[in-house]
Amino acid sequence: MKLLTHNMLTSHVKGVTKGYPLLIKATEVKVNQLDFNPQFVSRMIPKLEWGALVQAAEDLGYRQDLPGELIADYEQNEEFLKKVHRVLLEVEVMEGCLKCPESGREFPITKGIPNMLLNEDDA
Amino acid sequence: MKSDLSTESRKSKEEKKVLRKQLKASHTLLKHEGVCTTPQPTKSLVIANGGLGNGVSREELTAVLQEMGEVEKLLMPPHKPYAFVTFRSEDGARKAHANLNGWKLQCGESSITLYLSYVDSVKCKEGASVPLPEGLALVEHFVSPEEEAQLLNVIDWSPTQGDVTAQKSLKHRRVKHYGFEFRYDINNVDKDKPLAAGLPDECVPILQRCVEQGHTNVLPDQLTVNQYESGQGIPPHVDTHSAFEDTILSLSLGAKTVMEFRHPDGRVAAVVLPERSLLVMKGESRYLWSHGITPRKVDMVPAEAPRADAPTEPGIQSNLTLSRRGTRTSFTFRKIRHEPCHCAFPSACDSQGAPSPSPGPSLPSCPADAARLEEEYVHRVYSTIASHFSDTRHTPWPRVCHFLSSLPSGSVLADVGCGNGKYLGVNADLVGCDRSTALVQICAARGYHAFVSDALSVPLRTASCDACISIAVIHHFSTAERRLAAVKELVRLLKPGGQALIYVWAFEQEYNKQKSKYLKQIFKEDHGEFSSTNLLSEKSQKSSGEKVSDLSCHLENSHKPSDMQGVSRVPDARLSVHTNRTAFTSQDLLVPWHLKGGKSTVPVFHRYYHVFQQGELEHLCAQVSGVKVKSSYHDQGNWCVVLHFSII
Ligand SMILES: C[S@@+](CC[C@H](N)C(=O)[O-])C[C@H]1O[C@@H](n2cnc3c(N)ncnc32)[C@H](O)[C@@H]1O
Numbered sequence A: 001m002k003l004l005t006h007n008m009l010t011s012h013v014k015g016v017t018k019g020y021p022l023l024i025k026a027t028e029v030k031v032n033q034l035d036f037n038p039q040f041v042s043r044m045i046p047k048l049e050w051g052a053l054v055q056a057a058e059d060l061g062y063r064q065d066l067p068g069e070l071i072a073d074y075e076q077n078e079e080f081l082k083k084v085h086r087v088l089l090e091v092e093v094m095e096g097c098l099k100c101p102e103s104g105r106e107f108p109i110t111k112g113i114p115n116m117l118l119n120e121d122d123a
Numbered sequence B: 001m002k003s004d005l006s007t008e009s010r011k012s013k014e015e016k017k018v019l020r021k022q023l024k025a026s027h028t029l030l031k032h033e034g035v036c037t038t039p040q041p042t043k044s045l046v047i048a049n050g051g052l053g054n055g056v057s058r059e060e061l062t063a064v065l066q067e068m069g070e071v072e073k074l075l076m077p078p079h080k081p082y083a084f085v086t087f088r089s090e091d092g093a094r095k096a097h098a099n100l101n102g103w104k105l106q107c108g109e110s111s112i113t114l115y116l117s118y119v120d121s122v123k124c125k126e127g128a129s130v131p132l133p134e135g136l137a138l139v140e141h142f143v144s145p146e147e148e149a150q151l152l153n154v155i156d157w158s159p160t161q162g163d164v165t166a167q168k169s170l171k172h173r174r175v176k177h178y179g180f181e182f183r184y185d186i187n188n189v190d191k192d193k194p195l196a197a198g199l200p201d202e203c204v205p206i207l208q209r210c211v212e213q214g215h216t217n218v219l220p221d222q223l224t225v226n227q228y229e230s231g232q233g234i235p236p237h238v239d240t241h242s243a244f245e246d247t248i249l250s251l252s253l254g255a256k257t258v259m260e261f262r263h264p265d266g267r268v269a270a271v272v273l274p275e276r277s278l279l280v281m282k283g284e285s286r287y288l289w290s291h292g293i294t295p296r297k298v299d300m301v302p303a304e305a306p307r308a309d310a311p312t313e314p315g316i317q318s319n320l321t322l323s324r325r326g327t328r329t330s331f332t333f334r335k336i337r338h339e340p341c342h343c344a345f346p347s348a349c350d351s352q353g354a355p356s357p358s359p360g361p362s363l364p365s366c367p368a369d370a371a372r373l374e375e376e377y378v379h380r381v382y383s384t385i386a387s388h389f390s391d392t393r394h395t396p397w398p399r400v401c402h403f404l405s406s407l408p409s410g411s412v413l414a415d416v417g418c419g420n421g422k423y424l425g426v427n428a429d430l431v432g433c434d435r436s437t438a439l440v441q442i443c444a445a446r447g448y449h450a451f452v453s454d455a456l457s458v459p460l461r462t463a464s465c466d467a468c469i470s471i472a473v474i475h476h477f478s479t480a481e482r483r484l485a486a487v488k489e490l491v492r493l494l495k496p497g498g499q500a501l502i503y504v505w506a507f508e509q510e511y512n513k514q515k516s517k518y519l520k521q522i523f524k525e526d527h528g529e530f531s532s533t534n535l536l537s538e539k540s541q542k543s544s545g546e547k548v549s550d551l552s553c554h555l556e557n558s559h560k561p562s563d564m565q566g567v568s569r570v571p572d573a574r575l576s577v578h579t580n581r582t583a584f585t586s587q588d589l590l591v592p593w594h595l596k597g598g599k600s601t602v603p604v605f606h607r608y609y610h611v612f613q614q615g616e617l618e619h620l621c622a623q624v625s626g627v628k629v630k631s632s633y634h635d636q637g638n639w640c641v642v643l644h645f646s647i648i
């Protein structure tokens, strides 16, 4: 699971009102080298929940020195974009789980894939 | 009939395309059929696509071939999508090769493109025909045309109240019982409850004739009348032993059909039942062989009279042609059995402890049933067939791609039910989810963003997406409530102003007189979403048939028996098993998937589908608040809508 995906996911357990962001409990994290595409990263940034991304990066130990608030004019800031590229696309949680912040329900991540299926009773 | 394909001067694009297709066809023929073509001109050609299996009749094909030269013989192997022609002279063959490659032959409503290649020798392995099952007899001209008309008149099909809509919307054979009602839910008759209506008087002289001619010793006391429109059929079944005595008599009226008999050892005998004929099933043919009618509009039957221009070789059953089905009404007379059956076929005898055939899945009657049905007949199947399924799905549909590329870059997009990620590669803004872990793993291995979740509960925030797609997913939900819930969940993800594209499989596979690719000929790339692979293989057809009989999908589905007399359009909620590449006969069905290999040992998997009728998808979406159907269309056998969401 890349952090881009994590940034979109929310808990959908029945009755939960504050299910975002999901907490990450990682037992295996991998970093892949991927081609850096500044345009792609620039256009991803506005659709992110910035705070959630930084928190997730922090939890995994890959925050680098990303600011808590999104900076202005990042399109021109290649160094910044490279850091975002890293946390967004290169860092990948391979094993572990995602935890609903409200209900505590855990969703396993296996071979890099989050399984968000609910049981009948919590659907 | 001059085709500009032969004009030497222009090596047009079209010409090159034909050449490419011709090579591809000869390659396919070699690989799947062992037909070996040669580049050197000979007197004989194989005509790819020009076969009975593709809906081409002997007459239609002969007509174009004769314009090329004198035809020595035309061999049309049964069920095959190709034919062989031998000309008197090599010159005729050359002409045909030059002029008919790429030729579009008009066959009924559709047009078929022919590709020809030379062959050294013409062999037709489809050998001697299977002998009739033991105990089966066919008596032609058993009733006169007058009697036929009289009998057809006896049956009152006029709809009873409440039946009107079912009659219009569902394409099922009609059934009516006299004497006793056969209950499809228990696979037996209620012997203590005779129906008010006994056998019609008009049947008496016919039945007396049966006794006089020695077809039966006892007068039947039960009659089932079935009416089949063209395209309808009945799944293979053995009439329940404990319900009826040995002899079963069946009159065919109105039109002919082909009935298939299957022995448990795999033998299949196709028997043409001409109009006004009497079929007598006794002994092995009644107790052990199953019988059924494949739903289709055209049958392969022996050509009426041997043709001078196309003589058949002795022993080779290739003198076949096509016969379009009309409306056939059958009168099946049986005698109720009151003692247990003591037949010599205990393996098929419910009186002798053989398991009465397991009833197979039915349409769900409660939400828990629906979830269970989908679990077994959708999710488990996709998990099992994932890698094979993925191998057959590479070509994204152009109109879906067009939708995806029309969205501004940087949009937040979700593909709900993304399968192997076919569309995730089309637009990098997409995130995918699917119920099948195996398929999501394929997406991940390709570097796409995807997770496992159910389309009824997607773990994405409300109003977070600019657009969503749901391609060929919602037809896997087995109740109207669940299909609606799936649309609602998709719409929940949309920002105000967002759009959703939904594709579902269409009941109407022929639209605007165009057959969908699913039904079309086979010497073409498989663009179709729903192509299964072994369509060339006879074996796979048979194995699906066998599956049907052990599921005992006795009849088509939905809607209850409707009136006292036992008239019913769809007497059972059991799901029917679809015959691949044929028109649909019901809206809720199981579609067989044949794993690669084509061996009879390879198991067949069945996926549940609800195929949508025209307008049904729009109607479903209109029930979701805030949604406007921006456009709707038919694309490659699917009904499709683009939805627009706005805050109300
Ligand atoms: C015919 S495939 C289509 C796949 C893909 N959309 C495409 O066009 O190639 C149907 C897909 O729907 C998925 N599916 C079926 N029921 C589902 C459900 N309840 N939730 C999520 N996915 C489901 C299946 O796992 C399968 O991948």
Ligand SMILES: [Zn+2]
Residues within 6 Å of the ligand: B241, B242, B287, B341, B342, B343, B344, B345, B348, B349, B350, B351, B352
């Ligand atoms: Zn028996």
